[in-house]
Amino acid sequence: MNFLEQTIERAKADIKTIVLPESTDMRVIKAASMVLEQGIANVVLVGNRDEITDLAGNLDISKAMIVDPVKSEKYEDYVNTFYELRKAKGITIEKAKEIMKNPVYWGVMMVKKGDADGMVSGAVNSTADTLRPALQIVKTAPDAKLVSAFFVIVVPNCEYGHNGTFIYADSGLVENPNEEQLAEIAITSAKSFKLLVQAEPKVAMLSYSSYGSAKSELTEKVIKATEIAKERAPYLLLDGELQGEIGSNSTFSGKIKSSGKPGCRSG
Numbered sequence: 001m002n003f004l005e006q007t008i009e010r011a012k013a014d015i016k017t018i019v020l021p022e023s024t025d026m027r028v029i030k031a032a033s034m035v036l037e038q039g040i041a042n043v044v045l046v047g048n049r050d051e052i053t054d055l056a057g058n059l060d061i062s063k064a065m066i067v068d069p070v071k072s073e074k075y076e077d078y079v080n081t082f083y084e085l086r087k088a089k090g091i092t093i094e095k096a097k098e099i100m101k102n103p104v105y106w107g108v109m110m111v112k113k114g115d116a117d118g119m120v121s122g123a124v125n126s127t128a129d130t131l132r133p134a135l136q137i138v139k140t141a142p143d144a145k146l147v148s149a150f151f152v153i154v155v156p157n158c159e160y161g162h163n164g165t166f167i168y169a170d171s172g173l174v175e176n177p178n179e180e181q182l183a184e185i186a187i188t189s190a191k192s193f194k195l196l197v198q199a200e201p202k203v204a205m206l207s208y209s210s211y212g213s214a215k216s217e218l219t220e221k222v223i224k225a226t227e228i229a230k231e232r233a234p235y236l237l238l239d240g241e242l243q244g245e246i247g248s249n250s251t252f253s254g255k256i257k258s259s260g261k262p263g264c265r266s267g
Helices: 003-013 026-038 049-056 075-089 093-099 103-112 127-137 179-197 217-232
Strands: 017-020 042-046 065-067 150-154 165-169 202-207 237-243
Touching: 003 150, 003 179, 017 026, 017 103, 026 042, 026 049, 042 103, 049 065, 075 093, 075 103, 075 127, 103 127, 150 179, 165 179, 179 202, 179 217, 202 217, 217 237
Parallel strands: 017 042, 042 065, 202 237
Antiparallel strands: 150 165
């Protein structure tokens, strides 16, 4: 069972309510229809009911909840909650009313208020426009020192990673992390791997050098970040700095010293 199949099975076993705020995008409508048909999750679509149903056409989204923020009985409550959260930052009640008409802000507020378990966004909205409402309303976990991003990469027929499943971070948010940030990214990404993949993470701190084979400010930063991460999270199977080689015969051939195993090779 691959990572996607495993995730779907876990979702079916514990049905959650997921908000999709980008409900005027056909890809989102199709995804909602598939999720509902397969019984993966309850779905909330945010927007105008007539517009959404017209766009769906023959796609069955009859089991989805459709919420138009300005027509919702919870609109005033959400507005007041947002105002209280952000008034110290200069937000007025009038501005809060406008902001809560935004589907992404509305979706995040549903999660904040316990009316949904999660939100999926980014098909239309930029990373910044997706992340900003989450940081303003839900905020970071108490022990999180920064917000970072990762990709889940699944390599078919691969004996390494966890059944070929890897997380690469930071892959789109912190452009040039310093050594402290890099260590924090490694630790939090390992937590995310364990949560998502349900397996113990093995962390490789990547560079263009392996154990001092090259020397520069960049490699020194990774070496120092590795030391910091090991000190802060001694329980992690973590090593570095390691070079990830990409070529015709390999997808990743760095080695984690403690395991002695090379990465995947495509042949």
